[in-house]
Amino acid sequence: MIELIIQEDAVAEGPREIAEIMAAAPDEAWRRVPDEQLLLIDTPEGRIAVELSSVLGQDHVEQIKLLSRAGYYEGLSFYRVIEGFVAQGGDHTDDHPKGKARTSLEAEFEEKLPEGTVFTTLGVRDGYAAEVGFVGGMPAGRDASTGTSWLAHCTGAFAFGRNNGPDTASTEFYITLQPQRYLDRNLTVFGRVLSGMDVVQAAPRGVIDQDPETDDFSERLMIDSFRLAADLPEEERPAYEVMNTESDTFAELIEARKARPSAFFIYRPGHVDLCQMTIPTRTVEAEDN
Secondary structure, eight states, X not given: OEEEEOOTTSSTTOOOOHHHHHHTOOGGGEEEOOGGGEEEEEETTEEEEEXXXXXXXXXXXXXXXXXXXXXXXXXXXXXXXXXXXXXXXEOTTSOSOOTTSOSOXXXXXXXXXXXXXXXXXXXXXXXXXXXXXXXXXXXXXXXXXXXXXXXXXXXXXEEEOOOSSTTOBOSOEEEESSOXXXXXXXXXXEEEEEEOHHHHHTSOOEEOOSOTTTOOGGGSEEOSEEEEGGGSOGGGOOOEEEEXXXXXXXHHHHHHHHHOOXXXXXXXXXXXXXXXXXXXXXXXXXXXX
């Protein structure tokens, strides 16, 4: 495993403001999200774009791809949306045909990183991890005593729900509406929302609980389509670029977030929380695809 440590002296003359750093970011500071890792959830209220992890939770990633290609989620809904917690989608009856997907998955709550994987550390611990940082462009924690890492439940985390048993995840996915770090290492996060959190946040609150007297799908956020970009005609594939969390530009952004160099700030904390350290994302125009 390769470790990238963000040193306090990473920026020789003190951090520039965020806008200045972003304006000067070179093309090589960005990475294109592969079509095979870009999940598109279309709803009547708009599209939710999710990047699937290419490093951790790979059995879960493979499962969601199989379900997507089987058309499993189309016509289903976000049936459990709890204020300040999660928006959960899928088939609450568990009766929908799963195609070639597994009926249950072994937990991937925390794993050893593949050889050569870079963990970009913030250089601090918090209440939920001995160390926090970024893996494969996603917020993560790690524990040196076990040699394991995991993706964190920051806002927009994409994960599978489960029953009480650890190896019971199957089809029901959820997106966190706010950070839910206490769920880290209890469920498998395997992606994060790139765009469309406004759609998720606006989903009608409530729970469908298989009660024909009270269940009303007319008030649910429905799923019109659930596809990988790779499965769309090439001319219909959206393109996203995410800042490379291994880049010098991202290192400088971290220092700026810690220092808050803007003239507005009287007190500068010299610290940034993992879930407050947003990863810049941008769309690429069709002519640039």
